[in-house]
Amino acid sequence: MKKVGNHNSISRKLFFSIALMLSISFTSFAQEATPAVDPAAPDAAAPSQGADPVKGKELFNANCAACHKLDAKATGPMLRGIAAKYDASWLHKWVRNSSELIKSGDAQAVKVYEENNKAVMSAFPQLTDGDIDNIIAYTSEPKAETPKTATATEAVPGTATSDSGVSNNIILGALSLVMLILVVMLFLVNKVLSKVAKANGIEVAPKTPTTPIWKAFARNQFLVLVSAVFLLLASAYFVYGFLMQIGVDQDYAPIQPIHYSHRIHAGSNGISCKYCHSSARVSKHSGIPSLNVCMNCHKSIGEVSDTTATPEYSKAFYDAEIQKLYKAVGWDATNQKYTGKTEPVKWIRIHNLPSFVYFNHSQHVNVAGIECQTCHGPVQEYEIQKQFAPLTMGWCINCHRKTEVKMEGNEYYTKIHEQLSKKYGVDKLTAAQMGGLECGKCHY
Numbered sequence: 001m002k003k004v005g006n007h008n009s010i011s012r013k014l015f016f017s018i019a020l021m022l023s024i025s026f027t028s029f030a031q032e033a034t035p036a037v038d039p040a041a042p043d044a045a046a047p048s049q050g051a052d053p054v055k056g057k058e059l060f061n062a063n064c065a066a067c068h069k070l071d072a073k074a075t076g077p078m079l080r081g082i083a084a085k086y087d088a089s090w091l092h093k094w095v096r097n098s099s100e101l102i103k104s105g106d107a108q109a110v111k112v113y114e115e116n117n118k119a120v121m122s123a124f125p126q127l128t129d130g131d132i133d134n135i136i137a138y139t140s141e142p143k144a145e146t147p148k149t150a151t152a153t154e155a156v157p158g159t160a161t162s163d164s165g166v167s168n169n170i171i172l173g174a175l176s177l178v179m180l181i182l183v184v185m186l187f188l189v190n191k192v193l194s195k196v197a198k199a200n201g202i203e204v205a206p207k208t209p210t211t212p213i214w215k216a217f218a219r220n221q222f223l224v225l226v227s228a229v230f231l232l233l234a235s236a237y238f239v240y241g242f243l244m245q246i247g248v249d250q251d252y253a254p255i256q257p258i259h260y261s262h263r264i265h266a267g268s269n270g271i272s273c274k275y276c277h278s279s280a281r282v283s284k285h286s287g288i289p290s291l292n293v294c295m296n297c298h299k300s301i302g303e304v305s306d307t308t309a310t311p312e313y314s315k316a317f318y319d320a321e322i323q324k325l326y327k328a329v330g331w332d333a334t335n336q337k338y339t340g341k342t343e344p345v346k347w348i349r350i351h352n353l354p355s356f357v358y359f360n361h362s363q364h365v366n367v368a369g370i371e372c373q374t375c376h377g378p379v380q381e382y383e384i385q386k387q388f389a390p391l392t393m394g395w396c397i398n399c400h401r402k403t404e405v406k407m408e409g410n411e412y413y414t415k416i417h418e419q420l421s422k423k424y425g426v427d428k429l430t431a432a433q434m435g436g437l438e439c440g441k442c443h444y
Helices: 007-029 053-063 088-096 098-103 107-115 130-138 168-199 215-219 221-244 262-268 289-298 317-328 361-365 372-376 393-402 411-424 433-435
Strands: none
Touching: 053 130, 088 098, 088 107, 088 317, 098 107, 130 317, 215 221, 289 317, 411 433
16 A cells, blocks of 8 residues: 555644744743832931921912922022021021011021022011921922833833733744744645545646636726726826825924923913914914013923823923923023023924915904914814814815804994895804905905
């Protein structure tokens, strides 16, 4: 009896490959992540005896944070460890009325006054001795060291690289090995079947030649015509769609040279859009705010609060961006004065209309009373500002067709509004009915 193949050798190869794949998988799953423990983590320092640093923090934020910082000089000196420099009774007098203490000729008070550019400190007669002691207790706490956290690109020793405990490379490697085993098995099975057929005198029927599908298609003139018409229409559709998107930059969100978070300023802090873009009320353009507008607040705000940070943007990131502002405007935060060395900030424009389009911000913002969010989206939620609307002609026309003209306190349009409202038989006209669809309104 003739042998048609060594089946035992095939089985051994197959089992060996599967065993190798499983051993790799079990080894990777067996690795357990061990949390990293920092033995040098500092313990929280106990507050001063008889005072409450927690209440002191609340009082500090309410009364002192506008001019003082714990670990950096602002309008006033930094206050971390202030109790070690001055006597408690003297601090009580200074906080209650520093100006009176300076006028009395107190040498220590005069020295502090001159060291801080003769900035006058506000008096706080409403604070009790206990309140001041609580603030001193808060400023006497040691600075907490920020623990180092692994970023998305840093691997933490002893931890797995995925939630399942196995890396993507191992999974891809195992799948590749399985595919390779299947290919080898098919090749061996085909070889064995060929030997069996040959041993039994079985002949494989030859393939009958058939007409290639492309030749059959080319001979059918109707299918060729229909396909040509379909391809022409489809091409015209995609070309038209592509051309209509030229110059439309919806969702365009460039990275600016200094990161500015509308989420923090307009959202968390509730700053009005018109405070920074003040020219939008009286001018065609909304304008780029001057850095001096930024310094109205950031002269005293050199770092953000801990609650401002997000998983994507850390406190250190925001503080570094404020330092970029200081460098651009030439502000020496240590000595609290301008150096005179400024650097221009090359802001990247986001909203840009064609040169043949006329758009007046004051007419929409001041006269029509349209909110900024109508065209610019929920800017109070944007971490990075983007172009919210397509700003196409059709988008503007649709807005004119559905937006009613506000007549309250707007006597300029009273006469024409009365005439046109009778003509159209409506109580309130839309911008389109007031002539908002005339070509000359927006093009010149």
